[in-house]
Structure formats: structure tokens, C-alpha cells
Amino acid sequence: MKSIYKLFAVTLILTVFASCSNDDDATEELMGENSITLEFDNSVGSDDLLLATSSYTNSQNETLTITRLNYIVSNFRLTNDEGEVFTYEKDDSYFVTSEETGSTEVVLENIPAGNYVSITFGIGVDQEKYLQGAEGQGDFLTVAEETNMMWSWQAGYKFLNFEGTFTSETITEVTDFKVHMGSHGSSLDNYKEVTLSLGTDALVSDEMSPIIHLVADANAILDGENKLSLTEQSVIMVSEEKSPQVALNTASMFTVDHVHNGTGDSH
């Protein structure tokens, strides 16, 4: 038996070496284009996010029950192993992901074949896009409205809509919290971008359409790099101080958990 293991190990090593030396050839073999699916898997710390069900206690000793987690992701860019950047068509690159409606997948179509090593995207709507007005909006405004992501009183977008109830040491009665974050007219730009290494290359070709499984840790929104206490302020919407902190925290909540390479129809 042992020798079989040895043989297996040697074969494995050889295969690895072989595929290494053939890397360039392999890239050339990736032809055509296909879609990439991004799955935004919302969690709280290491737990799955269950809306209006589980409660989560954070490092500030506040216990949250989350009823809504919607956010806008946008402006996708993919970098391949040769450092080339593919930028997704801007007008088509705005998506609302919503835990309550279950639309947590973003499908990027017509991605050219390649070995992609990292992904960059925005959280929210950039000022450049906003200042195009209606141009290129298509139906995004109504999509945002239907998912509670339109900030209608300022004709803008909520980049993040995070709501629920909480209790803390001093607030013992169940109390609503609302965290809405977006840019403040022309005075404060809260759009942020994040670049994530994929760990495993995502392979795109005529035959291969990978799924990138991202985890979004909702705990980071209030309990990330910046600590925001709901006990102190349970409704955070337009605050020159707190909104940028929420924006930074939100941008840092994403990690790539794993990549599925293949035909894209199975996990």
C-alpha cells in the first residue's frame, strides 16, 4: 500500500510541475469568453446570517437581530495573471444585493478568457456615475427603489441598508436600529472600492465560467475597524463623522472564501 501512496505522491508532484511549466500554454488555451458569477454570502462573524431569526452579540456587548442587509456593488474590474485589467462595462455594472429577496448573486457576462487572480469592486455609486444624471441609468433607479436602496429625499442611493433590532447593557428593551449609508449630495463621497485576491485563479474560457464565493461579514459594519455603538446612536443616516466610518467598515467586510472553477452550474 505504501508504495502506491508513494507513486501517487510522485505522480501528483509531477503533475504539479508539469502544469507549472505548461502555464503559458494553458493560458493560451483559454479561448473565447464566458460569465463569472459572484456569490455574496452574508454572514455575521463565523455564523450564517439569518434575517430576523438568530441574534448576534458583538465586541461592544450589543446583541443584534438583523432584519435587512442590502448593499450596492459596482464597477467590477478583474486582473489576470499577467497583470492585465478587464473593466466591466460601466453602465451595466451596478447591482443591488439583498439578503431578504435572496438576490445575492451577481453575474458578470462576456468576460474574456483568462486566469484571473484578483477582483476589484465598489460599494455604492461613484460620483462620476451619479453626475451623469439619467444617462445610462436604464432601470437601475427603479431597481434601487424597489429594494429600499433609493434615498429619495436626496435623489440618491443608499449604498448600504442595514436594519434590525438590538439590546445592550443600558438599552434592555428591544430597540430598532437603522444604518443607511450613501454619499451626501456633493458634500461627502462615501463610495469605496475594495480589491480582493482570489487565492485560486478563476479560469474563464468558452467552457469555463467560474463562481467566486465571497463572504460578507455584516458584523464589520458596526464592529469593524471603526467601532460604532448603537447604544450611543441607533439611527445612523447622514452623519459627517459616522457615515464615512460605516463606509470604511463596509468596504472591509468582504473576503473571497473560495473559487469554483468549471462550467459554472455546480458548487
Add this chain to the structure above:
Amino acid sequence: MKYLFWVLLSVFLVSCSDDDYVAIENTLLTVEVPENFPELAYDIEANPPTQLGFELGKKLFYDGKLSSSGFISCGFCHEQSSAFTHHGHQFSHGVNDLEGTRNTPTISNMAFFNEFAWDGATSHLDLFPIIPITNEVEMGETMTGIINKLIADAEYQKEFEMAFEEGGVNAENFLKAISQFMVMMISSNSKYDKYVRNEEGGELTEQEAYGLEVFQQKCATCHATDLFTDGSFRNNGLPPNPQLNDIGRAEVSGSDSDNYKFKVPSLRNVSLTAPYMHDGRFGSLESVLNFYTNGMIESETLDDTLRTDDGLGIALNDTEKEGLLAFFEILTDDTFINDERFSEY
């Protein structure tokens, strides 16, 4: 004809259900920038006004369908005879007899501005209509609700398809049509304009010329350019109405340093746009001038230009006030308020 449109014919094809092609003529309208005006702020190339787009925008502007009750159109509060303000109303009135907390501002020369609403809640003209449409005390509708109503209306469907090459009835084209209407609403033919451009009918009386001089010395820092605003947000020292405590620009920015700041309004057609101030508290221009001389209160965010060695406000004697009132009259643009292109009927 002052408003001469340089008409370029563009012909595009609209597909019919039976696969015949019918040529629909749409004409591109050219926005003429008055020579005494600054550059356009609106990106005409992104949404070039056309005859059919403009007409569609006008129809939408005057259609109560845009509100939840079916009765409150944009034109309900923005009446042409009052330079597209709500004459005699301190606050905007909306569905179910609800009332807003701010005074309806004028719609004219919007294509020259970068910030909209008293607090600059949006920085793009196209997106502005969302604010009154979705406000519960104004039109009380949703964008989705309106688009669905328009989709269900065969006439609108046809008009959208004729006005826009792609997309048909959708939020983008809906907002573009209304913008095309507003972009064309340029008021630039007051006696003052004619005076500045050395045109016939621009001869000022002694009193009017004196008023202009006083204005340039004492008011034009904020009411700058021939748009009569520098577009900035300032606290002009109005005592806040304790029942509303409207903090203005700070609502948008979330910054205490913007407390009680409101956008400097244009003074075009100011004689027609009573009441005055963001909350419509003053019924006459005399009261406005009296406020600037004696009514101001100190606060942290009060505009520095209104603090002088002699105290707060703008020093004006009675002669100067009379001059200013005469000057305000020459900002009235009869051509604009009677222009049939913008009329409801």
C-alpha cells in the same frame, strides 16, 4: 423671435408591430446660451433636447398622474405666471392637502446650475424630480409606480418610443424628458438683460439705474452673475422657525458647519415669486430688505459677509431700498412667463 431654434432634422425609424417601418421625424433643439449668461452646467450631449422629448417632458410636467392622488402635477406648484413658483403659498402643497416645509423655488435657467433644491439635496438636474415625486407631502408617488402607470398608457408608450431611440418607457427616459423640458426653460429677456446686452427696450430710468448700482455694491457678492446667484449655500441670519427648525444644507451633508445654510436663490422674476426665503416667511420684497437691514440674528454659521463693523446685516437707507425695489422690477421677464412653449394650455 428671440428663441430661435436651430433645427437639425434627424430621422429615425420606429419599428411597428407588423414589421413595417415608419419614418418619424424628430427635431433636435439647440439650446441658445444668452450672451450675458455663464456656460451651461447641464451636459446637453448626454441628453440633447429634441422636439418630441421636450413635448413629452412638458406633458409629464403637467400630468397629475405623477402623483399618488392623480391630481398633483409638477405644474401644480410651479405655475408659469409666477415664474414657476407657487404664488401665495408659503409652503408647497401636496397630495391629500398635506403641506411641505419649504417654499416652492422657481424653475428657470436650471441648465446653468449644479445644485438643486434649497439644500442641494441633489447635484444633477435629471435626478431632481425624484425628490418631489417621492415626498409624502408633495406628490407621494414612487418612481416604480409612475413607470408602471406610464407603461399601462398606450399613448405614453408611443410618445416615449418616438422621443427616444431606445428604452421606451423607463426611468431613464422619463427623467430625461422632464429635463429636456426644464433645460429649455431659459429666462433671459428681462429689461435688465436688454440693458446689459444693449438691446432695444433696455433703457433704464434713473431710479432703476441707481438701484442696479446699489445692488452691485451691496447684494451681488452672493447674488452674483446674471443668474443672480453664486450657487453657494449660506446662512443669511434668518431666525430659525422653532416649529420647523429646518437646518438646511446640514440635512444633506450631516455637518454642523452647514447648519441653517440654504442655497442663494436666483433673483430673476423676483417680483413675481413671493413669498420669499426658503420657508416663505416674507410676503413682500420690502420685508426682505427690512430683514437684511434689521432682522438678522447671530449664529455660528452666519455668513461672514453679513458681519460688519457696524453690526449684522446690510446697511441700506430708504433711498437705497427704493432703488433696489425699482431694480427688482426690471428682472421680470414677460416673454418667459408668457412663452407658449411652456404653457399648460
